[in-house]
Amino acid sequence: MDCPIPKNEFDKILLAHGSGGSLTSKLIQEIFIKSFNNDLLTKEQDGAVFNLNGMKLAFSTDSFVVNPIFFPGGNIGELAVHGTVNDLAMCGAKPVYLSASFILEEGFDIKSLEIITESMKSAADKCNVQIVTGDTKVVERGKGDKIFINTSGIGIVPDPADLSPSNVKVGDKIILSGTIADHGIAVLSGRENLFFESEINSDTAPLYDLVEKMLSVTKNIHVLRDPTRGGLATTLNEISLKAGAGIQINQDNIKIKNEVKAACELLGLDPLYIANEGKLVCFVIPKDADKLLAEMRNHPLGKDSGIIGEVTDEFKSKVILKTTIGTKRILDLHTIEQLPRIC
């Protein structure tokens, strides 16, 4: 489906280029992959995986521009640690070392910086990673927004499952590790000073421990992804496109907290496209799905795990949602940005 935005709009960067949706994908394909063109990059995983002197490593990077920098359930600092740790985990890698690079706006409060770096340290400790190198830049007032943080990370891939959308097969079961849309709604409520009946907290959390336990149960996991920017629908679309496979998910099996669902309805937002920061989806061969699910449910970060759908031989490269009332609809990549600066 073509994008409805007039072509000449593509001369300039739009907020939607950062949404994780179709314009982000276009930018990645037509600018970054075209320019940097190499085998590792074109795999478009959450990180690059390569052999270095016989050791299998993963390497990932992420810049964080979340607004507000403090939100219910977290702040930009721990989000920056969890984000890169999770990108490595989605490559099946045990995160080991992180870098941290700061772009600070003139006038930013140093006390806030200290709170942020302390929570980065605390998050890093909980993930058993060390922040070993860094950088700081300052830009003039009005040329940045308080603080942007880049974290990059190195992980070791210990006993690799072969994680890649190209391994996805018809029949694979799709497991989601918990409720969706918590992070996006928490950030939005912090940004707009919305107060819901019960506070909605970000789900920001490090996922490697869960991944390690999952890989101890089965090596037949074909893909691991954390549905961050663009939410579950965007992540499934990326996998479906890469795999050339059809994906069908059942709305009834996707868990959303009542207060998050209510907030989405109030705000006219589709929770399937809203960011998560402590959830993963995995594609696993059917015979291992139940034992994997049982293992995931034993883990605090996977207790609400469920099988949400499967890979089909219908609808090639499309994601189909079977709704509660039994109809089917296509979940497309979004062309607009419904929630900018969510991470």
Add this chain to the structure above:
Amino acid sequence: MDCPIPKNEFDKILLAHGSGGSLTSKLIQEIFIKSFNNDLLTKEQDGAVFNLNGMKLAFSTDSFVVNPIFFPGGNIGELAVHGTVNDLAMCGAKPVYLSASFILEEGFDIKSLEIITESMKSAADKCNVQIVTGDTKVVERGKGDKIFINTSGIGIVPDPADLSPSNVKVGDKIILSGTIADHGIAVLSGRENLFFESEINSDTAPLYDLVEKMLSVTKNIHVLRDPTRGGLATTLNEISLKAGAGIQINQDNIKIKNEVKAACELLGLDPLYIANEGKLVCFVIPKDADKLLAEMRNHPLGKDSGIIGEVTDEFKSKVILKTTIGTKRILDLHTIEQLPRIC
């Protein structure tokens, strides 16, 4: 020497916190190192060097916020590649893989982005490194400034010299690989639309090839540093402080292009504090200095190399400049930012 800025000013980030001078150092010590505290970070090299499964690796990160993004002799893209490649090289590491993460301002011209990514690719090819993973964020108009780029990099330390200021010894000769202040003056001229009689170009260049040749001549190099932000004087101060050693340099031996010198005089800037992006200083034991110098002069990036001074047992932790007229003056860490956003 205490900083003359009133103490309560330290509640907020100042431009000088990004200068590489005494406020940057204070921020690093009192916030980042205090929070992230670990052995690798406290070494404060240009990157972290560690063993991973018996392989010695270096890991470095740098965010680039240079203004203007296109300047005489280069642009933010190749600068971002050279910057991280050089940080790895200063650890004695052969750069192998880079990440690239972009923070784009809404409305930024996509054609410019393409020129920048193409020159990143071209710079990476010349350094034999690959850009293997990336990220893109977009911020609203007025919350960023066109484009900020973070590059992080992994390098292999092949046959390590032991590079650390703590190895510096009285008598070590200090070699500088060429002229100073070209980059800073080039960026400033681009920013302010200054036109000098002859165009002054940035010296942005990748230094690993030079470093490799240097390390093939002698392992008795004690420190390698590229005098970027804050210039030669700041870099020498950092080494002197870390080493607890006195450094004396001779003004007559420091090469500055005539047009750069003229521009500095016109603008009231001290070239010793102005950024370079394709130069290095090294500390080497006296007996190997001449053969190292000869090797450096054989390399296109080292043809103007010269011995500029030595480590003395006078003036502990101070850098002393012997001027052309024979007087001596202390080169301090600057407390102000004379040229913001130079890299």
